[in-house]
Amino acid sequence: MPFVERVFSGVQPTGNLHLGNYLGAIVNFVKMQETHNCIYCVVDMHAITQGIDVWGGPAELTRNTREVTAAFIAAGIDPKKHIVFNQSQVSGHAELAWIFNCVARMGWLGRMTQFKEKAGKDRENASVGLFDYPVLMAADILLYRATHVPVGEDQKQHLELSRDIAQKFNNDFGDSIRAQGANDGLFFPLPEPLITGPATRVMSLRDGTKKMSKSDASDNSRINLTDDADTIAQKIRKAKTDPEPLPSEEKGLEARPEADNLVGIFAALSGRAKADVLREFGGGQFSSFKNALAELCVTKLAPIAGEMKRLVADPGHIDSILNDGSDRARALADETMKLSKDIVGFIYRR
């Protein structure tokens, strides 16, 4: 029997959601709701894998968890039809991660580029959690036996690791899985990344060769989802460009990273192809394109910021959404955990 298609994805509550997170991930989360059952998770357990100075401490974590939840809802995710919750409320994530810790190999994790980047030179001083991060991520997905995972380009390697873990579990416990009668010996699906959309990589507004990032020292390098209309418009007008007018064809964007980025943002926000955008603005002055882009950004993003502000002002309401989502997630997770325990041979109260 093939697996039922199900979507799972997660966002870390580490502050400052920006246009890159929105176009690279959240827009796809919203779209997937039309065709799939979706589970969207605020991964607070992942957020604490780096030093306290990076995740900001307990009060920040709580605030950021509510803010990401608000962003999901403001962007158009329906927490009644689908599931929105925070990871730490469902203990199955940690439990399944432990089983997976004994399936995944040190060598696999040692090759993860995100770990190498985040740990930097001082690896001895990185937390064990940071090293283990991709195993917890595999547990997130497979706890719901999700088949499709909308993520940004940078998470591709972690998705491959999730597939390796699922496959090795299915192999290692093959006899036990068949004895339980589960799915022809295939207990976990091999989850696929969904990396789609014209702007899966949004670059800095100050340097078109660097990714837009929450940790860039210059706030002008990014558009935060909480920025108001004036701030958005100002940041677009100040965005770095080059002296040439816009080209009329996509080929003319080569070696012009800043122009390419702005055209990409326009295309993504308007749902048009880059070529189509250039047909309209090519040959014209950058300033008139920037005015149109500023207007488009404000139209699309300012209402989200406004709605987030309204939602965050009522933390009780946000928490009730997370509690309800967690209850529904837990019901699905418990099912997988029981079957996993049977497969591994753990005794539990029936």
Ligand code: TRP
């Ligand atoms: N690692 C992801 C990121 O930083 C967040 C994440 C955690 C995630 N668990 C997940 C994404 C499961 C998809 C599925 O973007």
